[in-house]
Amino acid sequence: MTRRARVLATLGPASDAPDVMEAVAAAGADGFRLNFSHGTHEQKAAEIAGIRALEEKLGRHFPIMGDLQGPTVRLGDFQPVQVSRGSRVTLARDGGSGIPVPSDEFFRLVEVGDEVTFEGGRIAARVVERSGGTVVVEALVEGTLAPRKTVAIRGKEYDLPSPTEKDMLDLKFIVEQGLEYVALSFVRSREDVRRLREALSELGSDAWVIAKVETIPGVENVDSVAEESDAVLVARGDLGAKFPLEDMPFIQTRIVDAARARGRPVIVATQLLDSMMENPIPTRSEVVDVFTAVRDGADAVLLTGETAAGRHPVESVEWASRIVARAEEGYAPRRMAMDGGTSIYDAFALGVVELAESMGAKIVAYSRSGNTARRIARHRPSVDTYVFTPDARTARKISLIWGVIPAGILGATDLEGLANEVVRRGLAKEGDRLVLVRGVQKDTTDMLRVKVL
Known part of the structure; x- marks a missing residue:
């Protein structure tokens, strides 16, 4: 890949x-x-x-x-307003006398001297006046205030x-x-x-x-x-x-x-x-x-x-x-220590990765919920990791996970069936080594197998 x-x-x-x-x-x-x-x-x-x-x-x-x-708190609807450094703008709860900020929480929290930021910090302004449902701010940078953009108060959090x-x-x-x-x-x-x-x-x-x-x-x-x-x-x-x-x-x-x-x-x-x-x-x-x-x-x-x-x-x-x-390119990702306790599932996944890497094998897994794929990926295997799933929904979930290659939709199967399927789809060839794995399940022993094609 x-x-x-x-x-x-x-x-x-x-x-x-x-x-x-x-x-x-x-x-x-x-x-x-x-x-x-x-x-x-x-x-x-x-x-x-x-x-x-x-x-x-x-x-x-x-x-x-x-x-x-x-x-969150966002500006209301209004025509965009250009501001320059030092210019003053009025923010109003009802919008009748300034740029609308339809939020009681904003006006409860804001104080003179606060730094107010807009649109994720693109524009910053200092509060210079406050009176009831209006606040006057002085722009610290130039920019354009646009409708529906976020409003934050630096160092403070809204209680919503x-x-x-x-x-x-x-x-x-x-x-x-x-x-x-x-x-x-x-x-x-x-x-x-x-x-x-x-x-x-x-x-x-x-x-x-x-x-x-x-x-x-x-x-x-x-x-x-x-x-x-x-x-x-x-x-x-x-x-x-x-x-x-x-x-x-x-x-x-x-x-x-x-x-x-x-x-x-x-x-x-x-x-x-x-x-x-x-x-x-x-x-x-x-x-x-x-x-x-x-x-x-x-x-x-x-x-x-x-x-x-x-x-x-x-x-x-x-x-x-x-x-x-x-x-x-040419980079081996860090393998993080497992915090918060090591479950049997995570220990199993780590063993799968280390086994596959030690013998230069491809990992071929079957993941019903996506959790097996996620647990394997957390250890950043250096080998290819192919994952079959029972449905498209799970295939979509695992498509976001680092290094996981969705191999296709497959009904319930045993490990030999996984090996046959990966060959049929052209994902492995004669001479390849495979570590075949299914998620840890209660009362199941056939969870891992090594196979040379």
Whole structure:
């Protein structure tokens, strides 16, 4: 295989046309994100249908992430406003006398002297006046304030419930549409993740939960948040609005390590190739940023505005794919120690990887839920890892995981059947060594076998 880390693309006005979506996939996208902070369910349904049609056309499986808006504060609707350094703007609860910020929580929390950031920290302003339902801020940089963008107060957190009422409506739609991943925004603790998982269970869904770490408590509680989640996302935009920017490299590494130590896939996102919103070629520093994310151990990099609203969505994916592939050349990923206790399942997976590597064998696994694939991948095997699944849904789930090659849909089979199938599909040839494996199951002894073809 040529690339082990994945590239994910966010769909939006710049990329949701069928021909562009196909070009994005051809450029190297391994999966798609739908941002439920924007758009209608009707628009999202059309995007999902487009992805599923693309699967049929290309013979591939694309995981879809439904990204919930979460407990945040956003600007209301208004005409974009240009600001320059030192200019003053009024923020108003009702919007009648300034730019609308329809949130009681924002006005409860904000104080004179606070630094308010917009759109994930792209624009910053200092609060100079406050009176009831209005706040006057003085811009610290130039830029454009646009509708529906996030508003944060540096060093402070909103006390809002999670999941929100809007999240629950979107979650019901996500479950009805059969999406494989649900991303929870602004996670503060493992309890937020538990509440979302309970809601999914009540709706009858087995979707995997991605915890987006983008709050101060989320970083402080990252170990327990990672333990509770199925995957973790480093949401650098809002993190950069809460923490000093010079702290971001340390925070990113901390989150990646916490997720990997617990065997959770980890995604790095936001402003990876930000200049490609306008330009067809990334900056040198952006290339280094993506390269570093892969070398730090990310399972995937996620393009957001670059593909959703940028001028060059296809080129953005092409560059991300090229950089990821280059970062992996001649590089052996770190094998993390297993924190939080070692289960029999994780110990078994480590043994599989070490056995395969010691004899130069391919790993061929059958994973009913995707957990076996995830456990094997956490140890970053240097050999090819082919995984069969019982259905397309599980195949889509594992398509996001580092180094896992979805081998096809296969009904229940024994290990000899796995060997026959991998040969039939042209994935192995005479003389190849195989480590055949099924997930650990109670009262089952035929879980692992070594075979030379």
